[in-house]
Amino acid sequence: xxxxxxxxxxxxxxxxxxxxxxxxxxxxxxxxxxxxxxxxxxxxxxxxxxxxxxxxxxxxxxxxxxxxxxxxxxxxxxxxxxxxxxxxxxxxxxxxxxxxxxxxxxxxxxxxxxxxxxxxxxxxxxxxxxxxxxxxxxxxxx
Numbered sequence: 001x002x003x004x005x006x007x008x009x010x011x012x013x014x015x016x017x018x019x020x021x022x023x024x025x026x027x028x029x030x031x032x033x034x035x036x037x038x039x040x041x042x043x044x045x046x047x048x049x050x051x052x053x054x055x056x057x058x059x060x061x062x063x064x065x066x067x068x069x070x071x072x073x074x075x076x077x078x079x080x081x082x083x084x085x086x087x088x089x090x091x092x093x094x095x096x097x098x099x100x101x102x103x104x105x106x107x108x109x110x111x112x113x114x115x116x117x118x119x120x121x122x123x124x125x126x127x128x129x130x131x132x133x134x135x136x137x138x139x140x141x142x
Contacts, residue, residue, distance in 0.1 A: 004092065004106055005085040007124050008114045015105075015115050017042040020049070020073035024060060027051055027072050038103040040115060041076045047112055049076035052103055082107045083116070092121055 017040040018027055031039055031053070038052035051072050059075045060067055082105045083092055092104060096118055106114040 001088055001090045002124055002128060003085065003089065004083050004087045004104075004114075004116060007089070007116050007120050008085065008106060010124075011114075011116075011120060013114045015040060015112055017112070018051075018072060019043070020076070021071050023068055024051075024056065024065075024070045024072050024075055025067040028056060028067065037117065038115070040105055040112065041072060042112070046110055047080070047082070047105060047107065049073070049078045050080040050103060050105065051076040054102070080105055084108060085113060089121055089124055092116065093125075096121065 016030070016034055016036060018030065020041050020043050027039055031037065038050055040047060041049040041051060055075050055077060056067070060070070063075075065074065080103075081095060081099055081101060083095070085106060085108065095104065096102065102118045104116050105112060106116060
C-alpha cells in the first residue's frame with residue numbers, strides 16, 4: 001500500500017487556508033468557489049484547526065449562530081489529527097474511519113505540506129488495485 005506522499009505527488013501540495021477571524025459565510029463562499037469540502041485554519045503561520053462542511057452542518061445552527069456574523073474560529077475543529085508524508089494509506093483509512101473524519105492535514109513539524117481527503121484515499125486505492133489487476137492479467141496471459 002502507498003504512502004501519503006504518493007497522493008500528494010499526484011494531486012499536488014497546494015493547500016487553501018484561511019485566517020481564524022474570517023466569517024463562516026466567507027469561508028463557505030470560498031470553499032464553494034474552489035469546490036472543496038474543508039479548509040485549514042492558520043493563525044500566524046501555525047495550523048490552528050480545520051473547518052469542514054460537516055462542522056458547518058452540525059455546529060452553526062445547534063449553537064444558534066449566524067454564518068455572516070460568526071468567526072470561523074468559533075466552529076472550527078481545533079488541533080486536527082494530522083499525518084506525515086510517510087504515513088501509510090492504510091493508516092489514513094483507519095484513522096479516518098476510527099475518528100469519523102474526512103480530511104487530514106499533512107504536516108512536517110509545524111509546516112503544512114498538504115491536505116488529503118477520503119476521496120483522495122479512495123481514488124488512490126482504486127488506482128492501485130487497477131494496476132495490480134493489470135499486472136496479474138499480464139502475468140496470466142503470458
